[in-house]
Amino acid sequence: MSLLRSARFPAVILLAAAALGLILANSPAHETVDAIKHTSVGIPGVIELDIGHWIADGLLAIFFFVVAVELQYELTSGQLNSTRRALRPAIAAAGGVLVPIGVYLLFAAGSDAVAGWPIPTATDIAFALGVLAVFGTGLPPALRIFLLALAILDDIVGIVLIAVLFTGDVDFMMLGFALIGVVLFRVFSRYLDTKVRALAAVGVVVVAVLTWYFVYRSGVHATIAGVALGLVMMQQPALRARHALEPWVNAVVLPLFAFSSASVAIPAVSMGEISPAFWGIVVGLPLGKIVGIAVAGWISQRVGPHDESAPPLPAGDLLAAGALGGIGFTVSLLLSELAFAGTPEIRDEATLGVLAGSMIALVLSGILVSWRARHYRRLAPEPGDAAG
Numbered sequence: 001m002s003l004l005r006s007a008r009f010p011a012v013i014l015l016a017a018a019a020l021g022l023i024l025a026n027s028p029a030h031e032t033v034d035a036i037k038h039t040s041v042g043i044p045g046v047i048e049l050d051i052g053h054w055i056a057d058g059l060l061a062i063f064f065f066v067v068a069v070e071l072q073y074e075l076t077s078g079q080l081n082s083t084r085r086a087l088r089p090a091i092a093a094a095g096g097v098l099v100p101i102g103v104y105l106l107f108a109a110g111s112d113a114v115a116g117w118p119i120p121t122a123t124d125i126a127f128a129l130g131v132l133a134v135f136g137t138g139l140p141p142a143l144r145i146f147l148l149a150l151a152i153l154d155d156i157v158g159i160v161l162i163a164v165l166f167t168g169d170v171d172f173m174m175l176g177f178a179l180i181g182v183v184l185f186r187v188f189s190r191y192l193d194t195k196v197r198a199l200a201a202v203g204v205v206v207v208a209v210l211t212w213y214f215v216y217r218s219g220v221h222a223t224i225a226g227v228a229l230g231l232v233m234m235q236q237p238a239l240r241a242r243h244a245l246e247p248w249v250n251a252v253v254l255p256l257f258a259f260s261s262a263s264v265a266i267p268a269v270s271m272g273e274i275s276p277a278f279w280g281i282v283v284g285l286p287l288g289k290i291v292g293i294a295v296a297g298w299i300s301q302r303v304g305p306h307d308e309s310a311p312p313l314p315a316g317d318l319l320a321a322g323a324l325g326g327i328g329f330t331v332s333l334l335l336s337e338l339a340f341a342g343t344p345e346i347r348d349e350a351t352l353g354v355l356a357g358s359m360i361a362l363v364l365s366g367i368l369v370s371w372r373a374r375h376y377r378r379l380a381p382e383p384g385d386a387a388g
Contacts, residue, residue: 095296
């Protein structure tokens with residue numbers, strides 16, 4: 001279990017699963033992989049999803065719960081426990097959304113590809129944290145917390161865009177039931193450290209499942225349920241739940257998610273007929289994210305009074321965070337499917353743009369994160385120096 005709680009080993013599994021998914025999806029085995037992903041599983045008359053959606057909507061909600069618990073701790077007791085500290089990643093996330101949109105529109109404005117402007121706004125938090133874990137040994141915790149917060153905010157923006165732009169009918173009654181579920185979850189979690197902890201634990205699990213179901217039925221992306229529950233749960237029980245779930249998330253949830261989301265067939269597109277959607281995404285994801293996050297992050301650290309306890313992140317760290325933010329993959333692929341549902345030829349080129357842009361960002365982030373990690377390892381005192 002200790003190996004699965006480490007930072008690097010689960011990240012290696014994640015990246016290996018993604019590579020395997022991409023290879024199989026573009027091999028003779030692609031029909032088998034596609035058939036498995038589209039196999040329907042569930043309770044007839046209540047909920048039936050194919051396996052791919054169970055992974056993306058169900059299992060991934062557990063990952064978002066675990067991440068939201070960590071964010072809740074940082075917002076209340078950790079490195080983001082003041083308004084100024086919390087604003088830094090929020091402003092950086094805003095830059096990481098607005099600049100890629102601007103880059104995309106530079107290529108696509110006035111064309112039939114303009115509807116894809118939300119595609120380069122997303123950050124795939126699982127892949128970003130995976131790259132950070134693999135290449136970032138020696139980086140200060142502040143950079144990981146900064147990335148964690150802005151990536152969650154980034155994903156929430158992406159999910160909100162899906163809900164607002166691409167959800168035909170939001171069921172507000174189901175959303176109301178989900179809100180009641182979130183409140184009850186908070187109440188039950190208060191009793192997890194009392195004499196009725198066993199009954200409270202049953203209540204927490206049942207309410208969590210029902211809340212997820214109501215969010216899914218409302219038409220809003222179901223992973224929002226994981227974020228909401230992780231943010232409202234009482235802190236000590238939440239930290240224990242995170243500790244218990246972490247090995248399962250690292251060993252099962254994230255590898256399955258990485259395999260499923262990366263198992264995308266690379267479309268055959270003629271270079272002479274490439275849509276502006278391709279160029280807007282392939283430039284907007286890596287370059288737009290780097291510029292948007294780095295510049296907005298730099299500005300955010302100079303707004304308001306100086307905080308000695310939270311020194312600003314160096315420019316190199318902001319560039320590394322921006323490159324990590326450009327790894328779009330899952331949410332970007334979903335946005336491309338939704339934005340161009342009626343124009344499959346543009347959708348294929350947008351898919352290729354997401355894959356290419358995310359791979360460019362992945363390579364750039366690996367280089368920049370490794371560079372910053374070496375920098376901090378050089379600054380770290382040798383064990384003998386510390387003892388002396």
